Amino acid sequence: MPDVTAGPILDHLKLYLVESPIKMARAQGVGSVRGSVKRVLIQLTTRCGITGWGEAAPWEVFTNTPESAFSALDLYLRPLVQGHPARRLRELLAKMDRAVTGCTDAKAGIEMAVLDILGKAQGVSVADLLGGRVRDSIPLSFSIADPDFSADLERMKAMVPAGNRLFKVKTGVKPHAEDMAHLEAIRDTFGDTVDLRLDYNQALEPFRAMVVLRDVDRFRPTFIEQPVPRRHLDAMAGFASALDTPILADESCFDATDLLEVVRRQAADAISVKLMKCGGMLRAQQMMAIADTAGLPGYGGTLWEGGIALAAGTQMIAATPGISLGCEFYMPHHVLTEDVLEERIANRDGAVVVPDGPGLGISVTEASLRAGAKVLAEA
Numbered sequence: 001m002p003d004v005t006a007g008p009i010l011d012h013l014k015l016y017l018v019e020s021p022i023k024m025a026r027a028q029g030v031g032s033v034r035g036s037v038k039r040v041l042i043q044l045t046t047r048c049g050i051t052g053w054g055e056a057a058p059w060e061v062f063t064n065t066p067e068s069a070f071s072a073l074d075l076y077l078r079p080l081v082q083g084h085p086a087r088r089l090r091e092l093l094a095k096m097d098r099a100v101t102g103c104t105d106a107k108a109g110i111e112m113a114v115l116d117i118l119g120k121a122q123g124v125s126v127a128d129l130l131g132g133r134v135r136d137s138i139p140l141s142f143s144i145a146d147p148d149f150s151a152d153l154e155r156m157k158a159m160v161p162a163g164n165r166l167f168k169v170k171t172g173v174k175p176h177a178e179d180m181a182h183l184e185a186i187r188d189t190f191g192d193t194v195d196l197r198l199d200y201n202q203a204l205e206p207f208r209a210m211v212v213l214r215d216v217d218r219f220r221p222t223f224i225e226q227p228v229p230r231r232h233l234d235a236m237a238g239f240a241s242a243l244d245t246p247i248l249a250d251e252s253c254f255d256a257t258d259l260l261e262v263v264r265r266q267a268a269d270a271i272s273v274k275l276m277k278c279g280g281m282l283r284a285q286q287m288m289a290i291a292d293t294a295g296l297p298g299y300g301g302t303l304w305e306g307g308i309a310l311a312a313g314t315q316m317i318a319a320t321p322g323i324s325l326g327c328e329f330y331m332p333h334h335v336l337t338e339d340v341l342e343e344r345i346a347n348r349d350g351a352v353v354v355p356d357g358p359g360l361g362i363s364v365t366e367a368s369l370r371a372g373a374k375v376l377a378e379a
């Protein structure tokens with residue numbers, strides 16, 4: 001007789017390596033993207049027929065390659081997932097960590113699918129499973145990263161009247177004088193109606209970085225993200241103590257271990273939390289427990305996720321008070337030409353609306369997946 005107290009048992013795992021076209025080129029310092037992005041979508045079904053969806057969205061210059069996430073899921077994680085009780089999620093995460101080092105994107109994707117299943121089985125949202133909502137919408141930040149700045153300025157002219165206030169400029173890709181001219185153009189056009197943030201994506205060398213940062217400081221950014229390479233925590237600490245503008249750690253802070261070091265060395269005033277860096281929603285909340293205690297607010301960052309992973313990020317931030325600096329979940333509405341969801345998560349008044357409904361609060365079918373992305377491989 002099956003043990004009914006065990007709850008749903010994870011059974012069939014279907015993987016899709018997909019490619020989605022994007023509308024605009026993105027120059028982000030650490031790597032440029034043009035044409036399309038690839039990621040892995042996960043369809044996990046229990047013995048009792050509940051299907052959960054997950055997404056592993058690595059970026060090769062940041063965490064991992066999509067092809068290696070696909071093989072890690074197919075060859076190494078699949079045997080651990082199949083037959084495991086969905087309710088024993090933490091045990092599954094520990095098993096996956098023992099079996100495969102890293103691959104945080106693949107593990108985040110599995111966790112997403114399992115939490116989607118648990119929510120659907122109990123008729124509650126993933127945010128409910130993570131402690132319950134503290135917010136119903138999340139301020140949305142759009143990244144100014146088009147190599148053609150005038151195209152971005154035109155986008156802003158349409159987005160600001162629609163209620164968007166948060167804009168993050170990818171600086172350090174072009175010469176400093178050009179960055180200064182662009183920041184000036186933004187403040188001249190929009191004044192203080194926009195909440196401006198800067199992200200160097202590790203572009204500056206510690207030598208002379210302070211000169212550059214003091215220059216851009218006069219545009220009153222809300223924060224300056226990752227000015228120097230990941231390993232230069234002492235330089236980050238120097239900027240954090242010398243500048244009034246807060247320094248935010250992204251590449252310097254992948255997970256809780258990195259965060260302990262950032263806190264110990266006072267290397268940042270805030271952190272960017274990404275499910276693909278830290279390995280999922282429970283780990284993101286674990287990080288924020290440390291960050292809250294140290295007085296560092298969080299920001300909802302992304303790599304190149306589509307609608308499934310962004311739904312997970314939305315549910316997590318809804319239930320994580322310390323992530324108070326908004327999110328950059330703009331891909332489905334502004335960058336991807338199609339998405340695999342039957343209906344995109346709503347954006348209203350410059351904010352992402354946390355979806356109602358059980359699990360991740362989204363609807364995906366094999367048909368909507370095939371209509372919204374090109375399937376490169378399946379397993």
Ligand SMILES: [Mg+2]
Nearest residue numbers: 199201225250
């Ligand atoms: Mg960043």
